[in-house]
Amino acid sequence: xxxxxxxxxxxxxxxxxxxxxPRQIARELHVSRDxxxxxLRNPSPLKTIRAPRKSKLDSFKPVIRELLEQWPTASSxxxxxxxxxxxxxxxxxxLRQYIATLRMVxxxxxxxxxxxxxxxxxxxxxxxxxxxxxxxxxxRKLYAFCCVECYSRRLYVExxxxxxxxxxxxxxxHAFRFMxxxxxxxxxxxxxxxxxxxxxxxxxxNPRFLAFARELGFYPKACNKAAGWEKGKVENSVGYxxxxxxxxxxxxxxxxxxxxxxxxxxxxxNKRIHRQTRQSPDERFNPQSLRHLPSKLPDYxxxxxxxxxxxxxxxxxxxxxxxxxxxxxxxxxxKADNQSVVIYDNDREVARYTRSWRRGQSFGAERFEKELLxxxxxxxxxxxxxxxxxxxxxxxxxxxxxxxxxxxxxxxQITELLDLCRQYGPDAVSxxxxxxxxxxxxxxxxIKNILWQEQSPRQVxxxxxxxxxxxxxxxxxxxxxxxxxxxxxxxxxES
Numbered sequence: 001x002x003x004x005x006x007x008x009x010x011x012x013x014x015x016x017x018x019x020x021x022p023r024q025i026a027r028e029l030h031v032s033r034d035x036x037x038x039x040l041r042n043p044s045p046l047k048t049i050r051a052p053r054k055s056k057l058d059s060f061k062p063v064i065r066e067l068l069e070q071w072p073t074a075s076s077x078x079x080x081x082x083x084x085x086x087x088x089x090x091x092x093x094x095l096r097q098y099i100a101t102l103r104m105v106x107x108x109x110x111x112x113x114x115x116x117x118x119x120x121x122x123x124x125x126x127x128x129x130x131x132x133x134x135x136x137x138x139x140r141k142l143y144a145f146c147c148v149e150c151y152s153r154r155l156y157v158e159x160x161x162x163x164x165x166x167x168x169x170x171x172x173x174h175a176f177r178f179m180x181x182x183x184x185x186x187x188x189x190x191x192x193x194x195x196x197x198x199x200x201x202x203x204x205x206n207p208r209f210l211a212f213a214r215e216l217g218f219y220p221k222a223c224n225k226a227a228g229w230e231k232g233k234v235e236n237s238v239g240y241x242x243x244x245x246x247x248x249x250x251x252x253x254x255x256x257x258x259x260x261x262x263x264x265x266x267x268x269x270n271k272r273i274h275r276q277t278r279q280s281p282d283e284r285f286n287p288q289s290l291r292h293l294p295s296k297l298p299d300y301x302x303x304x305x306x307x308x309x310x311x312x313x314x315x316x317x318x319x320x321x322x323x324x325x326x327x328x329x330x331x332x333x334x335k336a337d338n339q340s341v342v343i344y345d346n347d348r349e350v351a352r353y354t355r356s357w358r359r360g361q362s363f364g365a366e367r368f369e370k371e372l373l374x375x376x377x378x379x380x381x382x383x384x385x386x387x388x389x390x391x392x393x394x395x396x397x398x399x400x401x402x403x404x405x406x407x408x409x410x411x412x413q414i415t416e417l418l419d420l421c422r423q424y425g426p427d428a429v430s431x432x433x434x435x436x437x438x439x440x441x442x443x444x445x446x447i448k449n450i451l452w453q454e455q456s457p458r459q460v461x462x463x464x465x466x467x468x469x470x471x472x473x474x475x476x477x478x479x480x481x482x483x484x485x486x487x488x489x490x491x492x493x494e495s
Contacts, residue, residue: 014028057095117151120151120286122185125172126234138357147175151286158261159257161357180290181290186220187221215294301342309328320361323343341355384418399433416445
């Protein structure tokens, strides 16, 4: 049994100072007497060196090294599959640790010199991927554009649903406004929107992005391949955003997540005391060191040319947008940002909509289909007929079908019936139509007459008393005046 140095010291103190026997010391410290005697003879006995235990992996190490030479990036799971076919019975953990050791020997981690920038010298810019947002079942990927002023560590973040060139440049403009200017140089990873080709030390930037950089007056700089530490400040900022802002939050829309991240930047990220600078980013930041922005900033909205189809709709970003009927068959220009979608005919604005991140939606139908109905009477009559059937139900539909078999103008009859619905109400008109249909009277004038009679009942007159009492006792069959009305109205229509 081996004891720690403190217990060994206690044994010698009890022996020499308190004169206790080994038996008493053993009882006091709950150890055996032999152990007490052993440490009294030699306070620091030599430890027994055990031979290393044989591992199940030992016999397969040459094979592992050979496989690693053939495929340096293969995972430990692939190695395990190969070794099991050769009789390996060990687990994946010791195999993974051994492969990591071999890779460490082959590719030892590189040391690098920390580079500190002067105020206003450099912005570091990068993207981070943050899952997605759900718009009632339509999911959109979510990305975070991050820009750091290297000297102060002041951070700007904007969330987007796209990493396209227009969105990338638009985020630059928003970041430069937030910072109050632009740094002398901006450092990037090898993003496709910024770097077209990277061969060794030679970098060819995207021509559109290079033109943007010249217009804003900064020098773009790209990191070396597989050298993420060269932009470590923005890499750390993306990690800080992921750990400090993202957890335990819920978001309803892109506007909501950007509103929350702006609050987080103002209240937390740029107010914290940075562990390296010992100052908050806002205190350390010097806006006077940045270059001024141009008085007129360029327009980099998402732009597309879209064909207007026969249903007066054009398609953009998974949704349909209506325009006036006169543009059917033409190609219009669509410009969009995170807030709005604007449709242009050359330089003339045709329509403007709020940006929707859902898919399969249609916007502007009520506004522009009314205009189409006004231009095309047949379409208007169809809509009026549908409205009449909607008001009167199956009774109205059946009556219109029988009315269409007569020689009356259907459009005029539908218009007059809708007028009667507004005057007397759909229920009263439906009841009058049932009565007229039972008598075979088809026409809005019949319905109007029935409604007039029902809405204007005659006062009941007292029974006429004749002098001859026998005549007063005679009972007559009840007569309906509808038959006479039908006869008179039919004669009028014939004349």
